[in-house]
Amino acid sequence: MDKTLWIVSGGVEAVPGIKRAKEMGLRVVVSDMDAEAPGFAFADDRVIASTYDAAATAEAALEYSRKNRPVHGVISIASDVPMTVAKVASSLGLPGITVETAALASDKLAMKRRFVESRIPAPWFSAVESPAQLKSIIKERGLPFVIKPVDSRGARGVLRLDSTVDPDWAFSHSIGCSPGKRVMVEEYIEGPQISTESVLLGDRGYTPGFTDRNYELIDRFAPYMIENGGQQPSVLSDADRLSVSRMAEDAGRAIGIKNGIVKGDMVLSKSGPMVIEVAARLSGGWFSTDQIPLATGVDLVGAAIRIALGEEVSGAGLTPRYWQGVAIRYFFPRPGRVLEIRNLERFNGAPWVHRIGFFVKAGDIIGPVTNHTKRAGFVITKGDTRAEAVERAEEAVREIVIETSPAEGASA
Ligand SMILES: Nc1ncnc2c1ncn2[C@@H]1O[C@H](COP(=O)(O)OP(=O)(O)O)[C@@H](O)[C@H]1O
Numbered sequence: 001m002d003k004t005l006w007i008v009s010g011g012v013e014a015v016p017g018i019k020r021a022k023e024m025g026l027r028v029v030v031s032d033m034d035a036e037a038p039g040f041a042f043a044d045d046r047v048i049a050s051t052y053d054a055a056a057t058a059e060a061a062l063e064y065s066r067k068n069r070p071v072h073g074v075i076s077i078a079s080d081v082p083m084t085v086a087k088v089a090s091s092l093g094l095p096g097i098t099v100e101t102a103a104l105a106s107d108k109l110a111m112k113r114r115f116v117e118s119r120i121p122a123p124w125f126s127a128v129e130s131p132a133q134l135k136s137i138i139k140e141r142g143l144p145f146v147i148k149p150v151d152s153r154g155a156r157g158v159l160r161l162d163s164t165v166d167p168d169w170a171f172s173h174s175i176g177c178s179p180g181k182r183v184m185v186e187e188y189i190e191g192p193q194i195s196t197e198s199v200l201l202g203d204r205g206y207t208p209g210f211t212d213r214n215y216e217l218i219d220r221f222a223p224y225m226i227e228n229g230g231q232q233p234s235v236l237s238d239a240d241r242l243s244v245s246r247m248a249e250d251a252g253r254a255i256g257i258k259n260g261i262v263k264g265d266m267v268l269s270k271s272g273p274m275v276i277e278v279a280a281r282l283s284g285g286w287f288s289t290d291q292i293p294l295a296t297g298v299d300l301v302g303a304a305i306r307i308a309l310g311e312e313v314s315g316a317g318l319t320p321r322y323w324q325g326v327a328i329r330y331f332f333p334r335p336g337r338v339l340e341i342r343n344l345e346r347f348n349g350a351p352w353v354h355r356i357g358f359f360v361k362a363g364d365i366i367g368p369v370t371n372h373t374k375r376a377g378f379v380i381t382k383g384d385t386r387a388e389a390v391e392r393a394e395e396a397v398r399e400i401v402i403e404t405s406p407a408e409g410a411s412a
């Protein structure tokens with residue numbers, strides 16, 4: 001019998017995952033609020049429900065399973081909606097993360113408290129209720145700090161605080177990015193930043209996703225913490241890779257993931273690996289669907305789908321089969337109104353360009369870069385080595401021009 005998989009999100013970054021599920025012979029239901037969601041084109045059944053509305057999606061899934069056919073698994077692809085996935089899983093009795101794990105994954109304070117209880121190294125942190133409290137923490141503990149919303153994503157409202165940043169402004173900016181109006185501060189951890197993506201199979205863990213994150217523009221965009229891509233394979237030693245990977249896997253277990261994916265924001269500090277946060281889902285940004293399989297030959301999305309269906313997954317397929325150089329870099333055009341995108345032809349067809357994408361088009365206004373959603377586009381490149389992939393991505397970002405003219409409102 002064909003199995004049915006429910007995929008939460010039909011966004012453009014979910015498309016490779018939806019296609020993968022189809023290749024695996026599954027019947028695929030996609031739910032998304034946007035009737036024009038690109039993923040709908042590849043789905044067998046489409047359901048209009050906001051990915052962020054856990055109750056509505058769970059209700060729609062229950063109705064679908066009663067009226068149409070049983071659903072055997074639920075997963076999100078490139079969408080940060082653990083509560084929606086957990087609620088669908090619990091109301092249909094499917095494998096997957098629990099509502100408790102989803103709650104920990106959606107609340108950075110609760111997650112960090114759990115890390116402390118589980119002895120997972122993480123930055124010192126505190127909730128902050130007011131600018132006055134922020135100032136007294138700074139006075140007591142000294143700078144630098146990071147202030148961030150407890151409940152947001154995409155680096156919205158994440159600011160590095162040093163002596164040049166006004167704490168009153170930082171507090172109000174950060175809380176303005178928090179849906180629940182809650183912010184926290186953390187010690188700023190120096191050291192190489194790494195994105196990990198692991199598969200937990202009971203007490204075994206595998207971390208095929210391991211990217212060195214590029215923060216070369218951190219001063220240019222300060223106090224906003226803007227990442228400018230990343231590259232594989234990592235420059236870290238085998239021993240460091242292993243310790244960061246083990247820590248990411250342990251952090252996933254600490255929030256209650258038993259079988260499933262854990263995505264980590266990790267820093268290798270002077271005193272060892274530290275966890276900034278983990279997520280109980282596949283990553284976006286073409287990381288889980290494209291960059292990891294390209295660099296390693298590991299079918300991470302396929303493994304995640306099998307786990308979502310409660311099927312047996314062998315660890316053998318989760319260790320990198322090889323390492324190819326893969327890099328991603330972002331476009332940061334001058335703020336203003338977009339006139340045109342030039343010099344694309346040379347790169348669009350190049351065999352070493354895996355994917356180029358833009359989040360803006362002619363006529364759009366580009367404002368200042370204050371979080372990851374404000375980046376204008378990206379390029380993903382391949383190379384025999386990491387250095388070759390990076391060089392190619394940097395060349396593409398240099399040569400392809402998103403031309404802008406000064407526009408009213410662009411500096412708002
Ligand atoms: N305490 C910290 N020390 C060093 N870097 C940090 C710290 N907090 C956040 N960052 C950097 O900023 C990024 C965004 O912060 P994060 O807490 O992951 O928020 P989001 O949910 O928006 O991804 C992190 O992935 C990390 O690269």
Ligand SMILES: [Mg+2]
Pocket residue numbers: 154265277
């Ligand atoms: Mg993060």
